[in-house]
Amino acid sequence: MIKVPLxxxxxxxxxxxxxxxxxxxRPSVIAAIAEARSHGDLSENAxxxxxxxxxxxxxxxxxxxxGKLSNAIIINPAExxxxxxxxxxxxxxxxxxESGDAVTYQIVGDDEADIKLGKISVSSPIARALIGKSAGDVAEVQAPGGIREYEVLDVKYI
Known part of the structure; x- marks a missing residue:
C-alpha cells in the first residue's frame, strides 16, 4: 500500500x-432505511x-x-x-x-489541505517547488498564468 503522509x-x-x-x-442511515422499508413497496420507494x-x-x-489511517505516516513538524x-x-x-505579497503556508497531506487555512498539499505545484529550499532561496512555480517566483523568507517547524 502507498503510505499517506499526515x-x-x-x-x-x-x-x-x-x-x-x-x-x-451510520446509525442515522440504518434508521432511515428501516423507516423507508416500513412504507411498503421498495420498488418505487424514493x-x-x-x-x-x-x-x-x-x-x-x-x-x-x-485505509488512509492504517497507511498513514504521522509526522510532527515540531520534531x-x-x-x-x-x-x-x-x-x-x-x-x-513580482507583487511583493507575503503569504504563509504549511505543507500538509492531500486530505488536510485547505488553502483558506493556509495549508497546501504536498503534491501541489507550489509545495513541490518549495521542497528542499531554505530561507533566502527563490522557488519557481509553474502556475496556470505562467511561471511565478517566490522568495522563501522563513521556514518554521511548528
Whole structure:
C-alpha cells in the first residue's frame, strides 16, 4: 500500500471524521432505511433508494478513512530537524517576487489541505517547488498564468 503522509492535526481530523461517521451517520442511515422499508413497496420507494445511496457513501468514506489511517505516516513538524530546509509539515513564509505579497503556508497531506487555512498539499505545484529550499532561496512555480517566483523568507517547524 502507498503510505499517506499526515501531520498530527491532520490525522486527528481524519480520526474525528471516522468516529462521527461510525457513531452518528451510520446509525442515522440504518434508521432511515428501516423507516423507508416500513412504507411498503421498495420498488418505487424514493426514500429507500436515497437512504441506500447515502449508506453506500457513508460506508465508502469509512473504508477510505480506515485505509488512509492504517497507511498513514504521522509526522510532527515540531520534531523535524531538516536544518532549515522545507520538508513535509513545515510552515513557510513566502514573498511573491513580482507583487511583493507575503503569504504563509504549511505543507500538509492531500486530505488536510485547505488553502483558506493556509495549508497546501504536498503534491501541489507550489509545495513541490518549495521542497528542499531554505530561507533566502527563490522557488519557481509553474502556475496556470505562467511561471511565478517566490522568495522563501522563513521556514518554521511548528
Amino acid at each position: 501531520t498530527v492535526l491532520g490525522a486527528e481530523m481524519l480520526r474525528n471524521e471516522l468516529q462521527r461517521l461510525k457513531s452518528i451517520e 426514500e429507500y433508494d436515497a437512504a441506500k445511496e447515502r449508506q453506500g457513501f457513508v460506508e465508502g468514506r469509512i473504508a477510505d478513512l480506515e 523535524i530537524d531538516a536544518e532549515g530546509r522545507i520538508v513535509f509539515g513545515t510552515t513557510v513564509d513566502l514573498e511573491d517576487c
